[in-house]
Amino acid sequence: MRILGNILILIGIILLLSLLVLSEYHFKADYFQTIQYKEITFGGEKGLLVSLGVIEKGERIVISCKYIFIVGVLILISGVYAIALQHTPKETRR
Numbered sequence: 396m397r398i399l400g401n402i403l404i405l406i407g408i409i410l411l412l413s414l415l416v417l418s419e420y421h422f423k424a425d426y427f428q429t430i431q432y433k434e435i436t437f438g439g440e441k442g443l444l445v446s447l448g449v450i451e452k453g454e455r456i457v458i459s460c461k462y463i464f465i466v467g468v469l470i471l472i473s474g475v476y477a478i479a480l481q482h483t484p485k486e487t488r489r
Contacts, residue, residue: 396477396478396480396481397477397478397481399474399477400474400475400476400477400478400481401474401478402474403470403471403473403474403477404470404471404474404475404478405474406470406474407467407468407469407470407471407472407474408467408471410463410464410466410467410470411464411467411468411471413463414426414429414430414460414463414464414467417429417433417435417460429460430460430461430464431460431461432460433459433460434457434458434459434460435457435458435460435463436455436456436457436458437450437455437456437457437458444456
């Protein structure tokens with residue numbers, strides 16, 4: 396459970412740091428504006444999702460950065476929760 400918690404925390408931190416890259420490393424002002432207003436667009440004429448057949452040519456998938464932030468925070472919290480739930484057996488005294 397501890398390894399799963401550490402992996403979840405790492406994924407949550409990566410998601411939150413990816414939003415920092417989108418805000419061009421200006422944490423105080425642009426990070427919160429990035430979360431509120433920016434969107435990430437997948438798709439178009441050329442792309443991995445088009446070549447895999449997930450979406451058709453010209454179709455686009457738009458994801459708001461609000462949702463990425465919420466998912467990152469939830470994954471981070473679930474990782475901390477997984478580590479906190481780890482049961483360590485008590486050692487018996489001899």
